[in-house]
Amino acid sequence: MSTYIAIWFLHLNTDWFSLRQPVLKTLPLVLRTPSHGRMVITSTNAVAESKGIRKGMVLADARAIIPDLQIIDDQADLPQKLLRRIAEWCIRFTPIVAVDLPDGLLFDASGCSHLWGGDEAYVGDIVKRLTQRGYNIRVALADTPGAAWAVARFGNDSLIIPKGKQLEAILPLPPEALRLDVENCERLHKLGFHQIQQFINLPRASLRRRFGQQVLTQLDKVLGSEVEFLDPVIPVVSYQERLPCLEPIITVTGIEIALQELLTMLCLRLQQDQKGVRTAIFKSYRVDGKIEHVEISTNRPSHHVKHLFKLFELKLSSIEPALGIELFVLEASKVEDHFSKQEKMWEDTGGLDDIRLAELLDRIASRVGMYAIHRYVPAEHYWPERSFKKANSLQEELTTSWRTDKQRPLQILRRPERIEVTAPIPDYPPMLFIYKGRIHKIVKADGPERIEQEWWLQQGQHRDYYHVEDESGHRYWLFRLGHYHDKIFQWFIHGYFS
Amino acid sequence: MSRTSKADIFAALQSDILRLQGFKPSSHIQVDAGLGPLIEAFPNATFPLGAVHEFRFEKIEDSAATNGFLSGLLSNVIAEHGTILWISATRTLFPPALKNYGLQPDRCIFIDLKNQKEVMWAMDEALKCGALSAVVGEVNEIDFTASRRLQLAVEKSQVTGFIILPEEKKINTTACVSRWKITALPSTTIDDLPGIGIPKWKVELLRIRNGKPGVWELELRKGKFEQSINPSAETLKRNTESIQQTA
Structure with a gap:
């Protein structure tokens, strides 16, 4: 069963400004932006909100209410930048963290909370740490991202929804909790549906007719009958191996041993899954915080340790260990199906399908570049310069035959x-x-x-x-x-x- | 009786020497190199596969002739589905024309590199790869050490290597098994028809380990090399000289 966490930053932008100028924390603060020839408030802080200032108000009206209002110009891409930075920091809680614009984060927390000793402690730690950083947040935990989102923003009592109880949790919430567009929300309110429980039991056909597919999709997402995918800030690489070092490594021999170790581990996994590497990245995390990258690519999927090691070996000299390397990470960023063939008693020489040929071309390509290798197939043109074209792969078949009826110079x-x-x-x-x-x-x-x-x-x-x-x-x-x-x-x- | 046994002993000793020098008798595949009269020049009358051959040319026109002779030779000595690697820093070869010499241009992989150093490195790597049938490299010059390295690589992998390089005033000693020089000759006309006939080359085998060097005039007819019907006087003279020498 999956577990999701939604975090709602109540005053994301103003909190950030208050962090930079702590004096603003106790003063009413708004952010403004010009719209249709007047100044409109885009964000408020808690103090201003308690005095009745809301998002979307005209700045002049707000000034009338609070004469000593603090005003700062809004920056359009600020929430995105802030949320991304916070999301990257939140990797400590779970590997899959997604930015939920404009004012939230979504975690896939499946199998994480037991490390903190239960859901309460887990959520508690998140709240504590983010509040310490100076953000005003609400955190909810539920089985689906939709339910967590709804409860974080509109939930009244418990913000931790027990397993399978998301339906009960959302019943008393307003329709806005379903992440509907403004039009649909207004229409629902107009018809007297102020809570989800008032319309959730209506026939699906009539709901679709009156409000469109969106209401049903969002309901399904909240209840979990439709899967919602998160877009993690750091994509999860499925084939990755890590090798931390007790002491920083500074010699080539050390790096080679580490690479060999990682390749053996990775290739064993790939072999079991019948996959082969197309591109791989070898990252060395240095003591001084810099990361050294070495990347290789192959012509055809391979999980041959010796071959991959040879490809990396040509580039290992570009790694500068400086004060030492404390962590090695090997990622297979692109893998393809690679079915191992039955071993042959004798090797057939020659064909273009030969694996040894592909390995040779990989080695050449990794040293001098892919652009140096050419294979040609005939093209149906009389003009000499166009009578042949580059083949896309070693296996590309001829679509037409080579002409021999006209003499051509060698x-x-x-x-x-x-x-x-x-x-x-x-x-x-x-x-x-x-x-x-x-x-x-x-x-x-x-x-x-x-x-x-x-x-x-x-x-x-x-x-x-x-x-x-x-x-x-x-x-x-x-x-x-x-x-x-x-x-x-x-x-x-x-x-x-x- | 003693005469024949002596000849037998010589033959046995010669084949021993060949083996000790790193030439494995290509026993499992007996290829017909299609070289016609030239085949007698090689030890055991077989074209040495699994070795490095050196081709010299003087002018750009002769390098085309060299390529033509080499393509004809390759089409005879490599396996039907064999792959050829053509490594060069200054390639002018026109791939579709290879078909006229019996080679499949799509079975050639061309490696176009920037400098001589890369060519030598790629050549060395390629010659170690047993999946290839032949490797052709165009270089500017080669020294003994480099050629020795190539020779060692082919002894293990049994790939045949060909190096094409320009003629120099003072030619370095190399570890290559043979040195050739191909020059274009006026073509042979067929039945006094106008136009260009069958291309003809002067093939000089300047050096061949344990073989007999010589000069031939060859034409490529139906994929096989044949002795020209009317060789020039100069070639005839050189030929008789070389025969006398060996005698």
């Missing part, structure tokens, strides 16, 4: 280079060409092979390719850009045949 220039050419008759292969100051007399030639621009991809002139051989027996790929009679044609060299 070496190609990254971009075609200009050459000087003497050609006797239009559309005949040239007699000679000058490239890099050397004259090549052409003895044999094939061509032209005209390749048109693919106008839907790129505009420009077509190319007429010639496969030529000079008197020394070297073979080249030349082309003329444009028609011979256009007078603006140019000649280029594009590659070398073997």
Whole structure:
């Protein structure tokens, strides 16, 4: 059974300002923000509230009530920043803490309270510690986040709801406790439904017809028949191993031992769950509070200790231990299913599916980067530069076959280079060409092979390719850009045949 | 009778030496390297797999010829589904053209690196990986220590390595099993037809451990290398010289 805790900060913003200037604590304090050409109060503190000042009042009215009102400009993103900071601090109570804007926090406290010796002591500790920090709060504990939220804000007597009693707890509460929008609340009040018990037993169909789906969803969430997910401030990593050290580690050997230990633990767990690492982070918490990160990624899921260690080993030198490392954490931030294969009696060599090949490419990628590794598959284009494309993976199948009907050079220039050419008759292969100051007399030639621009991809002139051989027996790929009679044609060299 | 036994003893001793030098007889797979007349130059008339071969070229045009000869050779010596790693810092190879030499371009993985140091490191790592059929590396220069390291790596993994590097004035001694030089020759025309015929190369095997170096003129016909029908006078002369030397 799950347990949730909702914390309501009654005066979050003003409490924070009072913490910075303790003198404000005893004075009536409001925060203001301009709205439609006037100043409106967005937050009040307890003193101001006791004198009848409410959120949403116009500042001038409030001044009329309390002449010595303390006024501070509101900051729009203040609650978010504050709540996040408090939520991170609250990790001491439970690993899953979610920010509940604008003025609350939600904990998933399942299985936590016994560490404090029961629900009362647990809630008591939360209240005590947050109140000590200077915040005015109400804390409620219930089986669902919705019920805890409702009781924290609107509950009158006990704020700790026993197991399975959330229905009884919310019956006397007003409809606002269901986290409905303003319109629905107003409509419910207008019809005389001032408490949840007055409408909870109505037929669901008529409730849906009159108020929409929202009322039913929220009711289900409070009662627990619909699951509500929290968005934790620090996402929980399911595959994580920790290794605290008795004494700070400063040597490479020490770091290697720690890594080996962590990898063995992690891979054992992964193996049992039939998972493999795709990305992993090795964090070293230093004595001086800094965290050193080393990250690796693999081509295919792996739970092979030796291989993963090799990947990390290439990067271990970037860890600077300084005064020493007191805690090592290894996280598998991305895992994928990895089913172990039956061992073979003999290894088959060669295929692209070979696990040893994937491991080799991982090692290369972790040293020089993934961008250095290319595999190509054919693409259906005649334009030479587009006749092949990068494959997405080692396993990508060919969608079309490689063409062999046209001669293509084995070496190609990254971009075609200009050459000087003497050609006797239009559309005949040239007699000679000058490239890099050397004259090549052409003895044999094939061509032209005209390749048109693919106008839907790129505009420009077509190319007429010639496969030529000079008197020394070297073979080249030349082309003329444009028609011979256009007078603006140019000649280029594009590659070398073997 | 004593003559034949002597020859037998020589053959046995030679194969012993080969084994001691780290050449495992590639007994389980007998590959036909498709090299035609050239095959006689190798020890035991088999192309040495599981070794590092060195290819030198003078001009950029000849490096294309080297790539062409190498692709033809690779298509014959590697397994059908074998993977080739092509490591280079200055790659100009046009992948689709490999298909013309019988290689599947999608079975080649190209590693494009920034400098020579990375190429040598990647080459060393790749040659240790038994999952590959062949590794081709384009480097600027290689010293004896580096080549020895590569040779040690292949002795364990039985991968075949090929290094392509430019010709230098003073060539370092290397631990490679062979040194080749491929030069493009005017193509052979078929039946006096116009245009370019079948590409022809001058294949110089400058050094081969326990083999006979020589010069050949080869053409690639239907995926196999064949001796050119009308070799040039120079090659013929060099050939007779080398035969006389060995005799």
